[in-house]
Amino acid sequence: MNADSTKVERRKLASKPFAKSDRIFFGVARVAAYSSFVIIALILIYLVGRSLPALQKQGLINFTFGSTWNSAATPETFQLGPMLWGSILISIIGVVIAVPLAISIAYFIEFMAPKAIAKAVTTIVDLLAAIPSIVLGLWGAFVFSPIAAGWAKMLNHSLGWIPIFSNPEQNFLRSPFIAGIVVAVMIVPIIASITREIFSQMDRDIINASLALGGNRESTFRKVILPTASGGVIGGVLLGLGRALGETVAVLYVLNISFNINWTDILQARGGSVASMIISKFGEANPSEVSALMAAGLVLFVFTLIINSIASYIVAKAQPWRK
Amino acid sequence: MEKVIDLTPVARPKTAQPWSKKSPKFLISAAAASIIPAAITLAFVGLAGMDFMAALIIVFLPIQVIAAALVGISIYGRRGILESLLVVATIFFSSFVFVLLGSVLWSVISNGAAAISPSFIFQNNYYIQPTTDLGYGGVGHAIVGSLLIVGLSTIITVPLGLATAVYLTETQGKSKGIIRTLLQAMAGLPSVVSGLFIYAMFIASGITTYAGWTGSLALIPLMLPTVARVTEESLRLVPAELRNGALALGAPAWRAFAQVTLPAAKSGIMTAVLLGVARVIGETAPLVLTTFAADRTNLNVFSGQMGSLPTYLFGYIAFGFDASIKRAWGAALVILIIVAILFISARLASRTRTKARK
Numbered sequence: 001m002n003a004d005s006t007k008v009e010r011r012k013l014a015s016k017p018f019a020k021s022d023r024i025f026f027g028v029a030r031v032a033a034y035s036s037f038v039i040i041a042l043i044l045i046y047l048v049g050r051s052l053p054a055l056q057k058q059g060l061i062n063f064t065f066g067s068t069w070n071s072a073a074t075p076e077t078f079q080l081g082p083m084l085w086g087s088i089l090i091s092i093i094g095v096v097i098a099v100p101l102a103i104s105i106a107y108f109i110e111f112m113a114p115k116a117i118a119k120a121v122t123t124i125v126d127l128l129a130a131i132p133s134i135v136l137g138l139w140g141a142f143v144f145s146p147i148a149a150g151w152a153k154m155l156n157h158s159l160g161w162i163p164i165f166s167n168p169e170q171n172f173l174r175s176p177f178i179a180g181i182v183v184a185v186m187i188v189p190i191i192a193s194i195t196r197e198i199f200s201q202m203d204r205d206i207i208n209a210s211l212a213l214g215g216n217r218e219s220t221f222r223k224v225i226l227p228t229a230s231g232g233v234i235g236g237v238l239l240g241l242g243r244a245l246g247e248t249v250a251v252l253y254v255l256n257i258s259f260n261i262n263w264t265d266i267l268q269a270r271g272g273s274v275a276s277m278i279i280s281k282f283g284e285a286n287p288s289e290v291s292a293l294m295a296a297g298l299v300l301f302v303f304t305l306i307i308n309s310i311a312s313y314i315v316a317k318a319q320p321w322r323k
Numbered sequence: 324m325e326k327v328i329d330l331t332p333v334a335r336p337k338t339a340q341p342w343s344k345k346s347p348k349f350l351i352s353a354a355a356a357s358i359i360p361a362a363i364t365l366a367f368v369g370l371a372g373m374d375f376m377a378a379l380i381i382v383f384l385p386i387q388v389i390a391a392a393l394v395g396i397s398i399y400g401r402r403g404i405l406e407s408l409l410v411v412a413t414i415f416f417s418s419f420v421f422v423l424l425g426s427v428l429w430s431v432i433s434n435g436a437a438a439i440s441p442s443f444i445f446q447n448n449y450y451i452q453p454t455t456d457l458g459y460g461g462v463g464h465a466i467v468g469s470l471l472i473v474g475l476s477t478i479i480t481v482p483l484g485l486a487t488a489v490y491l492t493e494t495q496g497k498s499k500g501i502i503r504t505l506l507q508a509m510a511g512l513p514s515v516v517s518g519l520f521i522y523a524m525f526i527a528s529g530i531t532t533y534a535g536w537t538g539s540l541a542l543i544p545l546m547l548p549t550v551a552r553v554t555e556e557s558l559r560l561v562p563a564e565l566r567n568g569a570l571a572l573g574a575p576a577w578r579a580f581a582q583v584t585l586p587a588a589k590s591g592i593m594t595a596v597l598l599g600v601a602r603v604i605g606e607t608a609p610l611v612l613t614t615f616a617a618d619r620t621n622l623n624v625f626s627g628q629m630g631s632l633p634t635y636l637f638g639y640i641a642f643g644f645d646a647s648i649k650r651a652w653g654a655a656l657v658i659l660i661i662v663a664i665l666f667i668s669a670r671l672a673s674r675t676r677t678k679a680r681k
Contacts, residue, residue, distance in 0.1 A: 025577035032486030036505045043520045050523040104416035128424045132605020135655045143430040218406040246513025248608040275515045279608050297519040312507030
């Protein structure tokens, strides 16, 4: 350090606000920015505060992973296990269905369609994202469920020997399978728009180079586009997963919520969803059950917070050109 | 100094992309491969009376895949098989999404149109039973309630989101990364959790009973990320020269923002507000937990239960009678129309922006 001390450091050209009005201006902006921090903190504080009685009575581990929910029993038992697993199962089904659809649409928009069609398709996908979930729930319950039950029946008849497609009761309505498809419809636009953005920001020259070297569309997609865009795609998928976990009303109408845990029988008419369970039980809940529902909300919140933070970190990493 | 080769598209003639030329042979065989399988499938459905779904899976897909593979082989040789599979899969999956969206829109519009009438839109739900026929009562109170609740949260959220975006774009703040991550995390907040939070904060603690304003508060965490992010994008699009020019002329930062940056980003901010409103206008779970429902028109957002379109829909689906389901479809159409209006205005606002900037 001492040897270089004669060298003049380059002066930093950022200036501090000196006028009083500017300090107020930047102060307001900072306060507003920190308000998002405050909101998240308040949510945590209040949910923890309200759910403490239930968590203390049930024990955190028992509450999260046990499998009984009975407000009439003495002592009351509130355990979230089947709902938590049900949420995860539905989200997995949703993501598995949504990912190929979303990547296809993104690929179609960016690399296949002529410009005018691509623009129209983008608008349509955005429109799909804007449909409120309760409208999708209504559609799912009265229009889509019978159709999807037909698909489930076909799956069961042709592939029923695989354990996950078995259904001895032959009742195909209100199953995790249908809820998963409805959730997939909700998260396709999320994954598609992020994937499309990543695709559109890719360096066209490496794609053209691959084509010029004799690669065709398929090998270019598999060996150039997908590896380059994988970070963003994974981030988008995780964001979709977060949305799927928190989906409330759309799932409520197409799923038979049952605390009889359903591990993998996706065609059977029982499943779980934390968010839908909260909204369906809230109306008739007594104070101690409300506390348990708060705890369920807390578990859901922490869960989605973790997934979303990882997702946004990955998406940000995948777009190093954005500062 | 290293020699730089100019690779910009201007310097590169169109003929330098031999892979994008299409031979007539390719065009003819591609057309044949896309028409023949569909024709055979239609023949099966139309003439043999096959179930459409079954025909699609058993007849159409295999024939389409084989036809596309044949075209691929004739153009590229054996590696063309995978290429044609990619094309078929892309188009099939994309059209599947369009069919789903089309089904949603069509069922809401056709079922909803049957329920909608002037009385449905302007009357409220007082004295209406779930089985009352559609001649009486409607969603007037719910439209008013939705507008009031969402309006109040817009009034709170927009300044907050705007100031957050200012922090993210105009300042040298050190915690931009954290704030951005938090906003992303908030964007994924389950709506039911937001409702539980406000319920725990105001209603369970006895500060107030169910009221419109608690619903407005519950919508803020859902609306803020959208408004902040879109506003940030539009502020970022304002050229730095404008901003620096104002600063160089001696304007303090707040004046440079208010008189130069803000007008330049005006339409983008309009888009942000509209998209934010569209995001929350159909949110159901938080309102069910915080405003409950009401049958009468309530114009006071600060006291008394308040009906809103999503809670109306929520209630009427739950009743399960034929008449109540019809009302639910009608309310769904009203929500969808509001969302569409917001959405189209947002598009128009952002279009004027891009036009003005050219």
